[in-house]
Amino acid sequence: MPLPRLISIGELFDRTWEHYHKHFFIYTGISSTFLISTFVALVALSFWPGIETLSTLNTGATSLSGLEITAILLYVANLLLAPILSLWILASIARATKDPERMASSPVPILKEGARLILPTFVVSALIALILIGLNLAALVPGSLMYLFTLVWDAGVISFLGAALLTIGVLFGFVASAYVSVKLVFAPYLPALTGERGISAIKASKSLTDGRFWGVLIRIIAPKIIFLVLGIFVLYVLNYFAGLFITSVGGLNINIATRLSLIINQVLPSLILIFINPLIVIADILLLQNILSKKSPTMRPSSKF
DSSP: OOOOOOOOHHHHHHHHHHHHHTTTTHHHHHHGGGHOOOOOOOOHHOOOOHHHHHHTTTTTOOOOHHHHHHHHHHHHHHHHHHHHHHHHHHHHHHHHHHHGGGSSHHHHHHHHHHHHTTTHHHHHHHHHHHHHHHHHHHHHHHHHHHHHHHHHHOHHHHHHHHHHHHHHHHHHHHHHHHHHHHHTTTGGGHHHHHHHOHHHHHHHHHHHHHHHHHHHHHHHHHHHHHHHHHHHHHHHHHHHHHHHHHHHHTTOOHHHHHHHHHOOOOOHHHHHHHHHHHHHHHHHHHHHHHHHSSOOOSSSSOOOO
């Protein structure tokens, strides 16, 4: 029996844009949470050691001040904060898109719901990462073992086979990772949509994509390409004018120009992500809901949350 037909790419794009436009302030409000990370980065960069200080640090001629050390620690802490905020935003957007007819009038209650889903979303994402890492490492084992033989038996043919197997392993790892990524693409959304967590979410995503690999792949990639190209174009235009601003304000002072450049390079991508990220997630969620609607009732979104 053939599987039910998936939503068309055109309809998926139209529904994503319509849904985003209708709830624009809710989604951008949720996505704006990432500005916390941007603010922390800006504080760190505002007190970041200058080029002259960094260049003479190894010689012992200068040392870092308390503010400069704090800036470095803040920047390092932000490397942990940014992924946590990303998981929070992803879970919150998924919760918001789950039942748009009952969407709250403010992003605050949605963010509160999303906060409870940070850990299960992280666990699912970590499991996917471990699976992908394991696949790539396993693909490199034959070639690596062949190279170990060269320590005992140094023969040109062994080295050639080792290099060939490593090349095949890299290619196989790439293809296998791409395949598994598509099969598990819905897993991080399932804690917010169906309550599936951990291994259960992994298995559910695989089940949802069975027999639909190419259809899901195309519908996952196409909207992202459109939205990302739009975001990159806007970022390019903004970066152009930002470069003119840095040149006019920074002048010949390389420290000021460098600091301004670091700050702008931190702010502009964050602003673009605030507007683009919801579109990407909404498209995935709408596709997932389209597949769930064609499944048995037990696989449809739960209302117990």
